[in-house]
Amino acid sequence: MTISADALEKLQSAIGKEWVLSSRIDLETYASDGLPTHHALPGAVAIPGTREELIAVVKILFGFGIPFVARGAGTGLSGGALAGEDAVLIVLTRLNRVLEIDPANRRAVVEPGVVNVRLTEETEQFGLHFAPDPASQSVCTIGGNVAENAGGPHCLKYGVTTDHILSIEAVLPDGEVVELGTPGGEPWGPDLVSLFVGSEGAFGIATRITVRLTPAPSFVRSVLAVFPSMRTAGNAVSNVIAAGVVPAALEMMDKNCIAAVEASSYSAGYPKDAEAVLIIETDGLDEAAVEDDTKTVEDILRSSGATNVQTGSDPTQRARLWQGRKKAFGAMGRISPDLMVQDAVVPRSVLPDILEHIGEIARKYDLSICNVFHAGDGNLHPNINLDKRDAALVDRVEKASAEIMRACIEVGGTITGEHGVGTEKLHLMPLVFDSTTLGVMRDVRRAFDPSELANPGKAIPEEPTTASAVSGGD
Numbered sequence: 001m002t003i004s005a006d007a008l009e010k011l012q013s014a015i016g017k018e019w020v021l022s023s024r025i026d027l028e029t030y031a032s033d034g035l036p037t038h039h040a041l042p043g044a045v046a047i048p049g050t051r052e053e054l055i056a057v058v059k060i061l062f063g064f065g066i067p068f069v070a071r072g073a074g075t076g077l078s079g080g081a082l083a084g085e086d087a088v089l090i091v092l093t094r095l096n097r098v099l100e101i102d103p104a105n106r107r108a109v110v111e112p113g114v115v116n117v118r119l120t121e122e123t124e125q126f127g128l129h130f131a132p133d134p135a136s137q138s139v140c141t142i143g144g145n146v147a148e149n150a151g152g153p154h155c156l157k158y159g160v161t162t163d164h165i166l167s168i169e170a171v172l173p174d175g176e177v178v179e180l181g182t183p184g185g186e187p188w189g190p191d192l193v194s195l196f197v198g199s200e201g202a203f204g205i206a207t208r209i210t211v212r213l214t215p216a217p218s219f220v221r222s223v224l225a226v227f228p229s230m231r232t233a234g235n236a237v238s239n240v241i242a243a244g245v246v247p248a249a250l251e252m253m254d255k256n257c258i259a260a261v262e263a264s265s266y267s268a269g270y271p272k273d274a275e276a277v278l279i280i281e282t283d284g285l286d287e288a289a290v291e292d293d294t295k296t297v298e299d300i301l302r303s304s305g306a307t308n309v310q311t312g313s314d315p316t317q318r319a320r321l322w323q324g325r326k327k328a329f330g331a332m333g334r335i336s337p338d339l340m341v342q343d344a345v346v347p348r349s350v351l352p353d354i355l356e357h358i359g360e361i362a363r364k365y366d367l368s369i370c371n372v373f374h375a376g377d378g379n380l381h382p383n384i385n386l387d388k389r390d391a392a393l394v395d396r397v398e399k400a401s402a403e404i405m406r407a408c409i410e411v412g413g414t415i416t417g418e419h420g421v422g423t424e425k426l427h428l429m430p431l432v433f434d435s436t437t438l439g440v441m442r443d444v445r446r447a448f449d450p451s452e453l454a455n456p457g458k459a460i461p462e463e464p465t466t467a468s469a470v471s472g473g474d
Contacts, residue, residue, distance in 0.1 A: 002085045003043040007064045011046050011088075014056040019094075021045040024366075029090050033076040034136075036338035036388045036423055037398070042069070042083035049094040051111070051207045058205065059175035061088055067453045070201045072113060072144035075136040077341050078422025080148070080200050080458050087456070088138070089203065092143055098122055099208065107166055107183065107211045112143025112206045119211070126214040131158035134418070135329060143206050149198030153249040153325070156376035158214060160418065162197040169208040170196065173449040183210050195444070200420050201455040203448035217248070217283035221294040222318040225278045225306040226271050230254055230359075230371075233276035235350035236304035237375045240280070241348060244301055245293050249281040250376030251325050254355070257332070257370040257383070261324040264331040268324035271308065278306075278375065279325050280317075287419040328372045329383070335368065336385035340397055344405055346378045346413035356405050358382050367401040379417035380408065406431065421459045428459050 003022065011020045021027060022044045031041050043066075043195065048054040060070050069083035071091050083089040095111035098119060102108065103126035110119060116137045132138055134150035140150070146168070151160040158164075167181035181193035198202055210262040227233035233252055240250065253261075258270045258277060270277055278301070280291040294311060301309050312318040324331075332339055346354050355371060358380075362369040373381040382404055403444050405415045405428050415428050416423070429438060441460045456462075 003066065004064065004399070007060065008044060008065060010060045011044070011057060014060060015046060015048050015053045019047040021047070030071065030074070030091065031082070033071075033074045033079060033081045034341070035077050035079045035422070036386070037340065037394055038082060038423055040082040040084050040149060041457045043085045043087055043090040045089045045091055047091045047094055050187075054090070054092070054095065054205065054207055055171050055175060057088075057090060058171050058173065061099065062174050062451070062453065065451070065453070067456045069455050070112075070143070070147070070205045072141035072147075073115070073136070073139050073367075075140045076144065076148060077343065077419040078416070078424045079390065080420050080422030080455070081144075083421065090194065092141065092205070095143075095207075096141075097409055099129060101126070103128060105184070106215075106218075107210055108213055110142050110320055110443075111208060112146070114139060114142045116140050116142060116145060123213055124216060126213075127216050129216045130211055131155075131164055131214045132161045135326075136327075142209055142211065146197050146206050146209060147199065147201045148418060148420045150364075151374065151379065153374060156250055156374065157246050157248040157283075157416075164212045164214070165193055165197055165209060166212055167210040167326065168193055168196055168206050170204045170205040170206050173454040174449060177207070178204075181210075185212065193338075195420055198420075200422065200459040202459050204454055206325050209406050215285065218285050219287045219290040220248075220281060220283040220313075221290055222312045222321045223280040223282075223297055223301070224270075224310045224312075224321045225280070225301040226274045226308040227275075227276045227278070227306055229305075230276045230355045231352040232305035233278055234355060234375070234445035235447050236278060236301055236306065238348050239300050239304050239353060240297055241376065243296060244345065245282075245296055247280045247293070247297065247376060248283045249279070251279045251372055252375035253277050253279075253325060253328065253373070254371040256368065257328055257372045258324070260331040260335055260370060261328055264327070264334055266323060266327035266331050268320060268322075270324050279321060283453060293437070325372065328370075332383055333371055333384065336387055338384060338386050340384040340401065341419070342382045342384065342401055343416050343419035344380045344382075344408040344413055345417040346380060346408050348375070348378045350411045351375065351378065354380070354407060354411060354413075357403055361400050361403050361407070365396040367396060367400055369400075374417070377417075378413070402428070423458055426458070428462055
């Protein structure tokens with residue numbers, strides 16, 4: 001055991017013995033997040049139940065010089081919520097209270113462990129909702145959304161998490177509590193809220209989060225379009241955006257993903273011979289405007305080569321059209337024991353080319369890759385099936401992933417849109433940022449955390465490296 005008995009005893013006194021875990025069998029529960037290829041056993045796990053207990057835990061760890069990692073529901077996909085044996089994992093799932101809903105000012109105050117969809121469920125009676133909707137919405141937490149700057153299908157129109165956070169109360173790694181931003185969201189002084197959102201737990205831990213609530217749309221239309229090739233589907237995406245229509249969501253699934261969905265209990269009735277489908281949603285507060293946008297989208301899809309276009313307006317129809325997209329990851333789980341969900345962003349105009357390139361990479365490494373992603377903003381999610389017990393297969397997956405990232409960067413993209421860098425993409429950062437920029441990032445991190453105790457070894461390379469040192473590829 002690398003965490004001292006004195007430190008464990010102080011933690012137990014602060015939050016209760018039953019909420020400090022140190023046995024191997026307990027620690028194994030927290031040794032992975034949603035990334036199957038990374039595993040790390042923490043030195044201990046602390047599960048505070050109140051804001052005051054969380055602050056006390058951080059102060060105790062600072063006093064002992066012990067690193068820590070904040071963790072929500074563990075749905076992250078970059079290895080960012082893993083702690084090594086010299087660190088304590090601080091699990092925030094007990095801090096799960098919606099503290100205030102202020103419908104007049106369209107905002108709410110929540111603790112970091114509040115599950116994303118629960119906030120919308122509690123605000124829908126006021127005609128409001130929390131717009132960011134990751135695929136893991138039913139289980140992921142607001143604190144995790146803040147750490148990763150999560151998006152979701154509807155971020156095309158409504159924006160990602162940072163666009164919906166007004167203020168954050170956070171405990172810094174030395175135990176100091178600070179307030180970033182203002183409850184009204186007024187931009188007074190430096191925008192430290194936007195700096196904190198997406199920092200992957202490297203600056204501290206959010207203790208209370210004031211979020212912006214958005215009026216729930218009164219009218220919604222969902223459109224399913226079937227295409228004979230990924231290229232025509234990709235061109236259709238660009239054509240829709242170029243027409244000036246901003247759908248609430250614009251998602252794409254390829255034939256491998258369609259096959260997985262239709263072979264599962266989540267079958268949505270997608271044509272099995274389709275090479276690709278697009279799922280587009282239009283919404284708004286004015287019915288005529290929504291109908292006009294929907295008609296425009298339908299016309300563009302048909303003129304772009306769609307062989308079939310279906311539109312649903314009532315909740316049952318729309319749920320049917322969306323079912324395969326919503327349950328795609330569960331369906332792919334039937335194919336292999338593990339699934340590597342990748343995350344990159346490219347300009348929409350190059351979608352057809354990059355998707356064909358991903359297909360070539362899949363054939364090169366003899367891998368099964370299913371593509372289901374946020375096509376409207378070019379946020380790709382190639383999903384690679386694997387069995388992590390097969391070391392040779394894992395090696396091929398990691399090399400293919402690196403090639404996919406390189407290909408995305410070469411066409412003007414980047415290595416993550418919403419899943420974060422974590423540990424999995426740490427070695428790829430020099431492909432995107434030069435050493436001077438990485439040095440500035442490290443300096444900013446140290447401004448919040450001079451001792452580098454918060455989520456060490458994640459998001460930003462600790463020492464300057466060169467792009468030539470990046471592994472993977474040929």
